[in-house]
Amino acid sequence: MAKLLPCVVAMVAVLALCNLRLAAFVPPPAGQSLRHGVHMSTAVGAAAVLGAAPAAFADKIDDAATKLSEASYPFLKEIDWTSPVYGSLPNANPVKVLAVINKALVMGASMDSAALKKGVLAHASAIGHVDSKGMIPLPDYTAINAAIGHMVASVPKNQVIDVFNAAGDVVRKEEVGAYMKSLVNSGDAEAAYKAFWEFKDVVAAAQR
Numbered sequence: 001m002a003k004l005l006p007c008v009v010a011m012v013a014v015l016a017l018c019n020l021r022l023a024a025f026v027p028p029p030a031g032q033s034l035r036h037g038v039h040m041s042t043a044v045g046a047a048a049v050l051g052a053a054p055a056a057f058a059d060k061i062d063d064a065a066t067k068l069s070e071a072s073y074p075f076l077k078e079i080d081w082t083s084p085v086y087g088s089l090p091n092a093n094p095v096k097v098l099a100v101i102n103k104a105l106v107m108g109a110s111m112d113s114a115a116l117k118k119g120v121l122a123h124a125s126a127i128g129h130v131d132s133k134g135m136i137p138l139p140d141y142t143a144i145n146a147a148i149g150h151m152v153a154s155v156p157k158n159q160v161i162d163v164f165n166a167a168g169d170v171v172r173k174e175e176v177g178a179y180m181k182s183l184v185n186s187g188d189a190e191a192a193y194k195a196f197w198e199f200k201d202v203v204a205a206a207q208r
Contacts, residue, residue, distance in 0.1 A: 061153060064202035065146035072192030073138050078184040081134025089170060096170045103163040112154040119147035149199065153206040160207075 089097060108116070126140035136144075152160060181189055 060202050061149040061206060062146045064199045065149050066142055068195045068199040069138060069142040069145050071195035073141060075184060075188040075192035076141065077135060078188060080183070086134075092170050096166070100163065100166040100170055103159070103166045107155050107159040107163050110155040110159055111151055115147070115150045115154055119144075119151050122147040145199070149203045153203050155207075157204070157207055 122140070122143040126136045126144055129136050129140055
């Protein structure tokens with residue numbers, strides 16, 4: 001996680017990896033698609049991103065972030081965040097990576113500036129609390145998820161979908177999913193992903 005966080009602050013990996021981090025482990029719930037036509041404010045997760053969601057939804061996003069964080073933290077602790085795979089994209093096509101960066105920058109330009117600043121500061125705070133295993137405390141993780149939720153809610157859905165689809169051409173979850181899931185507790189991974197999709201729905205409801 002220590003290697004991911006700076007990327008998120010840079011705002012490139014935030015948008016792509018928030019989806020890919022969990023999507024690499026388990027498939028979406030029955031009846032939900034991750035590509036084309038999707039409930040794709042799913043670039044919540046990681047990021048990736050915050051914004052001026054209507055006031056009526058603000059507390060709902062924060063509450064959902066708390067629920068997501070508590071449900072997925074056991075799963076997060078099982079991941080080897082010191083692995084070099086989280087600081088690079090093995091076998092990635094540089095041209096396709098550039099396409100992801102382009103879409104992420106376009107999305108970032110649409111974000112509410114105050115929300116974006118809050119997200120950056122949440123990540124900066126978390127970096128200061130990273131332990132020897134690359135993990136951050138639950139409160140920092142919760143703050144990051146809430147920030148990303150608001151960031152995603154502040155941009156048009158089509159821009160989130162564009163980032164997600166571009167990222168899907170770089171890291172294909174079907175190629176790594178089984179292996180990655182084998183490294184953690186299956187039940188914890190599935191619980192985390194279920195909570196992630198519930199969080200996505202709350203963010204989608206607030207998205208403009």
